Each structure stands twice: as C-alpha cells, then as structure tokens.
Amino acid sequence: MKKFIQIGNKIENLNKKIYVDGDKSLSIRWALLASQANGVSKAFNLLKSEDVFNTLTCLKKLGIKVKREKNIFFIKGNGLNGFSFKKNIVLNAGNSGTLGRLIIPLISLSPNKIKLIGDKSLSKRDFSRIIEPLKKLGVSFFPKNKKRLPLIIKGAKKIQTINYLEKKGSAQCKTAIMFASLNSNKKVSIKAKKSRNHTEILFKHLKIPIKVSEAKAYDKIEISGKRDFKSFNYKIPGDISSSAFFIALAILTEKSKILLKNININPSRIGIVKILNMMGAKIKFKKIRIYKGEKIADIEAKTVKNLKAINCPSNLNSSAIDEFLIIFLIASVSKGISHFKNLSELNKKESKRLDWGYMILKKMGVKVKKTKNYGLKIWGNPKLELKRKIIIKDYLKDHRIFMATVIAALSFGGNWKIYDPDSIQTSFPSFLKIIKKLGGKLN
Numbered sequence: 001m002k003k004f005i006q007i008g009n010k011i012e013n014l015n016k017k018i019y020v021d022g023d024k025s026l027s028i029r030w031a032l033l034a035s036q037a038n039g040v041s042k043a044f045n046l047l048k049s050e051d052v053f054n055t056l057t058c059l060k061k062l063g064i065k066v067k068r069e070k071n072i073f074f075i076k077g078n079g080l081n082g083f084s085f086k087k088n089i090v091l092n093a094g095n096s097g098t099l100g101r102l103i104i105p106l107i108s109l110s111p112n113k114i115k116l117i118g119d120k121s122l123s124k125r126d127f128s129r130i131i132e133p134l135k136k137l138g139v140s141f142f143p144k145n146k147k148r149l150p151l152i153i154k155g156a157k158k159i160q161t162i163n164y165l166e167k168k169g170s171a172q173c174k175t176a177i178m179f180a181s182l183n184s185n186k187k188v189s190i191k192a193k194k195s196r197n198h199t200e201i202l203f204k205h206l207k208i209p210i211k212v213s214e215a216k217a218y219d220k221i222e223i224s225g226k227r228d229f230k231s232f233n234y235k236i237p238g239d240i241s242s243s244a245f246f247i248a249l250a251i252l253t254e255k256s257k258i259l260l261k262n263i264n265i266n267p268s269r270i271g272i273v274k275i276l277n278m279m280g281a282k283i284k285f286k287k288i289r290i291y292k293g294e295k296i297a298d299i300e301a302k303t304v305k306n307l308k309a310i311n312c313p314s315n316l317n318s319s320a321i322d323e324f325l326i327i328f329l330i331a332s333v334s335k336g337i338s339h340f341k342n343l344s345e346l347n348k349k350e351s352k353r354l355d356w357g358y359m360i361l362k363k364m365g366v367k368v369k370k371t372k373n374y375g376l377k378i379w380g381n382p383k384l385e386l387k388r389k390i391i392i393k394d395y396l397k398d399h400r401i402f403m404a405t406v407i408a409a410l411s412f413g414g415n416w417k418i419y420d421p422d423s424i425q426t427s428f429p430s431f432l433k434i435i436k437k438l439g440g441k442l443n
C-alpha cells in the first residue's frame with residue numbers, strides 16, 4: 001500500500017446506495033462466543049479486517065478450528081473453556097482493544113500461562129479496567145501492577161463471584177466480566193454505566209441466563225444458572241461507525257443523498273444520529289427491522305444547509321464514542337459555538353482522539369479551545385473553505401483519524417497529504433474503494 005494519499009478536490013453531487021463492511025463489535029463477539037459454543041457456528045458478512053482476522057488467529061492458536069468458504073466463516077466450538085493449546089503460547093491482539101480485552105476472560109481458567117501482546121498503539125492502552133475485575137474473579141496477571149500489554153495471564157482455579165461497579169461506560173470492560181462469568185457457576189452481578197449492549201443481546205439470544213434491569217444512567221446485569229450454549233449462525237449487519245463517515249460526507253456535500261443499506265442501529269450505538277439531528281441534519285432510518293434482538297435499518301442522509309452549533313449532552317457520549325472526530329468536523333461548519341465535554345475516554349482510544357480532534361481543527365484554521373473536563377469548544381464557520389496545505393501523519397495509524405481526515409479533505413477543500421492509508425485495514429478495508437466509487441479523487 002501507498003505511504004500516503006493526496007486529496008486536492010472536493011467531492012460533488014453524491015447520490016448512491018452504499019453497503020459498508022460488517023459491524024466490528026458484532027464480528028469479534030460472534031467469533032469469540034462461537035469458540036465457546038457447542039458445535040459449528042456460521043457467520044455471513046463477517047467483517048474481513050485485521051482486527052477480526054487477529055481474533056481468528058488467536059482462536060486457532062487456542063486450538064479452535066476456523067474455516068472460510070467465500071463470504072461464510074465457520075468456527076467449531078468445543079464448549080466453554082474448550083481450548084487446547086501448547087505451553088507458552090503468545091497471542092497477538094494487534095491493534096484491537098476489543099480483542100485484547102475480550103480474549104482474556106475466555107482463558108480465565110487456563111492453568112498454563114499465556115502471553116498477550118499488541119501493536120504500538122494497543123501497548124499504550126489501559127488494561128487496568130479489565131485487570132481489576134478479572135483479578136477479583138481469580139485471574140492472575142504478570143508482571144504484577146502492570147497496566148498495559150505485554151501481559152502474562154494465568155487462569156483461576158475457580159471463577160469467584162463478583163458484584164462489580166463499572167463506572168467508565170466501557171462495553172469492553174462490561175463484556176470482559178460477562179465473558180468470564182461464563183466460566184463461573186456462581187452469580188455474577190455488574191452495575192455498569194450505559195454502553196453498547198451487544199453482549200447482553202447475544203447472551204439473551206443464546207439463552208444464557210441473564211437478567212438486565214435498565215435504569216437511567218446505569219444498567220444492572222446478573223448472570224446465574226447453567227451457562228453452556230449451542231452453536232449459532234449470524235448475519236453480520238453493516239457498522240454504524242463505518243457509516244458515520246458517509247453520513248457526514250452527504251451532510252457536508254452539496255446536492256447529495258446517500259442511502260446506507262442494512263446497518264445496525266442498536267439504540268446504544270446511534271448517538272451520532274441523535275447528535276447530528278440536533279445540529280439540524282435530517283438523518284432517517286428506513287425499513288426498520290429486528291434481527292436476533294438487534295435493530296437494523298437503512299440510513300438516509302442528505303445535504304444540510306443550516307447546521308447549528310450544539311451544547312452536546314454528555315449522556316450521549318458513550319453511544320457516539322467512536323464518532324466524535326466526525327462530529328467535530330460537522331461542528332466546524334455549524335453556526336455558533338459548539339461545546340463537547342466529559343470526553344476523557346476519547347483519549348484512551350487507538351490514539352489520543354480528543355487531542356487529535358483539536359489538532360485537526362487547528363490545522364484547518366478552525367477556532368477551537370480545550371476546556372476543562374476533557375472538553376472542546378468549537379467556533380463553527382458555515383463558510384469554511386480551505387485553501388491551505390494540511391499534512392496528517394504520526395497518528396499511531398488510528399484508522400478513524402485517517403478516515404475522518406479523508407472526509408474533511410473531500411468536504412472542505414484544501415490540499416491534504418494523509419499518511420498511512422493502510423490503517424483502514426483494521427476496521428473498514430473497503431473505505432477507499434467506496435470513496436472512489438462515489439467520485440472521490442485520490443492520488
């Protein structure tokens with residue numbers, strides 16, 4: 001792949017139907033849960049990206065049979081804790097926080113030590129959020145007191161009971177405890193700040209005994225009873241986080257309308273749509289249907305002329321957590337001063353995304369200020385038209401920085417040089433192909 005791409009032209013008149021790649025959260029969850037099921041599970045439209053391929057490679061190392069026939073993936077699970085593997089294996093989670101944090105609970109009964117490593121970006125990310133609860137359940141981590149990869153993990157003799165309070169709104173943390181609970185025969189309770197709830201929905205679908213009591217900001221999750229489950233097939237819907245780039249492109253481009261087909265619109269993921277609609281967009285869900293407990297729809301987004309600034313309610317942060325770079329771009333051309341706050345989690349992603357959001361806007365010449373409580377104030381300029389040269393590099397290959405800046409270049413003009421296009425391989429390998437199909441000129 002090229003070292004960088006250059007964009008010097010805005011895109012025009014978008015009018016297309018688009019299929020984005022499969023949902024990353026659901027793809028990784030399907031693979032990990034299929035490895036614990038009894039029998040062969042099938043997935044259609046699994047996301048074919050590095051994060052998912054790394055998941056499959058880790059499972060193969062743990063003795064799980066994985067097969068692919070064109071667009072269908074097969075995983076043969078040997079039941080709970082049914083891994084069989086050699087001593088001293090090393091698992092590589094690559095760039096994926098979801099894989100790194102969710103594979104550990106699946107080896108939580110392993111008597112042999114396993115080493116978990118990741119790439120440069122993942123090795124900077126916080127693992128204490130899962131180490132803390134998993135230690136309480138009996139899992140050991142070495143070196144002691146270390147918070148980041150590489151880590152060595154040794155399973156518990158028995159998974160203990162736990163009553164855990166998850167305060168960050170991290171679905172990965174919540175899911176790690178839920179996955180570990182599969183290996184327990186005791187009751188596991190979690191009070192978790194609201195976050196994406198795909199795992200809860202999958203557990204219900206798999207008839208794992210789970211009770212979820214929803215309250216305003218926190219959900220209570222209890223798992224007790226017989227945990228084993230049968231293999232299951234899944235048709236992975238499109239990813240709303242990948243759709244977000246095209247929703248923004250349609251909003252920011254004159255005379256445009258885009259229809260994104262077959263997208264997961266789980267209410268815990270649609271913060272982007274709620275926030276942009278508050279800013280004046282008229283994003284619509286069409287043909288809403290339910291698939292195995294998940295809400296699916298086609299999403300229509302159109303050009304918006306009069307975008308307005310927003311004081312973004314923090315209770316939407318978690319449901320839009322992967323989309324803030326895009327939201328900041330829209331705020332740059334929305335009339336008035338937008339304010340976003342309580343976004344400390346953004347700086348804990350594949351790169352420090354809050355800092356990067358600030359830097360990208362600065363490079364674009366947009367007036368922006370950091371505020372206390374991990375916030376940004378953005379002075380929107382509806383007439384924003386870039387002429388300058390902008391270089392984006394050294395961003396730890398964060399796929400979302402690459403894609404968001406491509407959208408900025410195609411929407412606002414200017415001469416952009418954006419490094420590391422191969423970063424899209426982690427979550428959305430078709431991204432540039434779709435951009436070209438829409439008429440985007442890339443060099």
Ligand code: S3P
Binds near residue numbers: 172
């Ligand atoms: C994910 C949860 C989120 C999100 C990530 C995927 C998941 O992270 O940012 O891209 O699939 O559970 P946190 O759990 O750290 O909030």
